[in-house]
Amino acid sequence: MPIVRVELWTGRTQAQKRELARVITEAVVNIAHTTPEATIVIFQDIDKEDWAQGGALASETTE
Amino acid sequence: MPIVRVELWTGRTQAQKRELARVITEAVVNIAHTTPEATIVIFQDIDKEDWAQGGALASETTE
Amino acid sequence: MPIVRVELWTGRTQAQKRELARVITEAVVNIAHTTPEATIVIFQDIDKEDWAQGGALASETTE
Amino acid sequence: MPIVRVELWTGRTQAQKRELARVITEAVVNIAHTTPEATIVIFQDIDKEDWAQGGALASETTE
Amino acid sequence: MPIVRVELWTGRTQAQKRELARVITEAVVNIAHTTPEATIVIFQDIDKEDWAQGGALASETTE
Amino acid sequence: MPIVRVELWTGRTQAQKRELARVITEAVVNIAHTTPEATIVIFQDIDKEDWAQGGALASETTE
Numbered sequence: 001m002p003i004v005r006v007e008l009w010t011g012r013t014q015a016q017k018r019e020l021a022r023v024i025t026e027a028v029v030n031i032a033h034t035t036p037e038a039t040i041v042i043f044q045d046i047d048k049e050d051w052a053q054g055g056a057l058a059s060e061t062t063e
Numbered sequence: 064m065p066i067v068r069v070e071l072w073t074g075r076t077q078a079q080k081r082e083l084a085r086v087i088t089e090a091v092v093n094i095a096h097t098t099p100e101a102t103i104v105i106f107q108d109i110d111k112e113d114w115a116q117g118g119a120l121a122s123e124t125t126e
Numbered sequence: 127m128p129i130v131r132v133e134l135w136t137g138r139t140q141a142q143k144r145e146l147a148r149v150i151t152e153a154v155v156n157i158a159h160t161t162p163e164a165t166i167v168i169f170q171d172i173d174k175e176d177w178a179q180g181g182a183l184a185s186e187t188t189e
Numbered sequence: 190m191p192i193v194r195v196e197l198w199t200g201r202t203q204a205q206k207r208e209l210a211r212v213i214t215e216a217v218v219n220i221a222h223t224t225p226e227a228t229i230v231i232f233q234d235i236d237k238e239d240w241a242q243g244g245a246l247a248s249e250t251t252e
Numbered sequence: 253m254p255i256v257r258v259e260l261w262t263g264r265t266q267a268q269k270r271e272l273a274r275v276i277t278e279a280v281v282n283i284a285h286t287t288p289e290a291t292i293v294i295f296q297d298i299d300k301e302d303w304a305q306g307g308a309l310a311s312e313t314t315e
Numbered sequence: 316m317p318i319v320r321v322e323l324w325t326g327r328t329q330a331q332k333r334e335l336a337r338v339i340t341e342a343v344v345n346i347a348h349t350t351p352e353a354t355i356v357i358f359q360d361i362d363k364e365d366w367a368q369g370g371a372l373a374s375e376t377t378e
Contacts, residue, residue, distance in 0.1 A: 001368075007316065007317055046316070
């Protein structure tokens, strides 16, 4: 604890996830007063086919 | 907000997800009094190997 | 299966949840070809203090 | 209900998931006084590239 | 890792959760070959007003 | 999108959540190249009675 779950569109690189994990962990440790070892960050890729806003799939409304 | 998350068995088509996103968004907007733009629908495919009911994996009890 | 999870701001009534459950279940049954009995809908109330968009808590930017 | 969601690193076998589903369902039925048919277990594989602890991705700190 | 999330109807006692945490952790350690320290179990109480099956809220169909 | 979900032990203040939302949103915008308006952060408080590690509830092993 804490557990941070980040849902991103598929396609973010390993480098972006590495940097996000580092910065989010640092923020959580500093602000919520916990330790890095107790802080878990999980990434979940979401395809644009699996995500809708305004009632339409993102795969059909964005490029 | 609202965020609606729909877990379905793998295999539903893009057309089914498109129609589900449309109808669910319409229901949420009408009943919960929000806007389409504020309503997010996320689909998550679950394989039958990853889902159990009655203590048995669906991949081994259904066809 | 399917499992539908609906996150709404705290304050929606029992009547709204009842109607949402009914309409969403009907949509899932018709579109994804499953049965009402196999369809689960779970509501999770989120307080505006626990939800941020644009980097600011909804409790401090909406009324 | 109940719904049990198990996040594991990618790579566990079908046999391990089958055994986990069986044992967890049995525990939930006995301890929480429900039925096997009402108990759902869902597995979600997480890649080590998608999981960080201590601010570092597991894919870069474990082998 | 692993993370196990258990959704139960509100009303299970502290003793039931303690026993569930103990037995589920033991099962995960033995079957998925991990350590107790790496295994997290999180309970989430769901009110019957927030859970529907067959299109109807459990608060209105069960007692 | 992105959606960030932060599970924290109950007791963090509104000020801590406000600061976490601000810093996490900034990190996601900069690193994942999105906009603040598209970035949602949701906090979920977990009681120590509802969280176990090493097979024991945190309410019985921490103070």
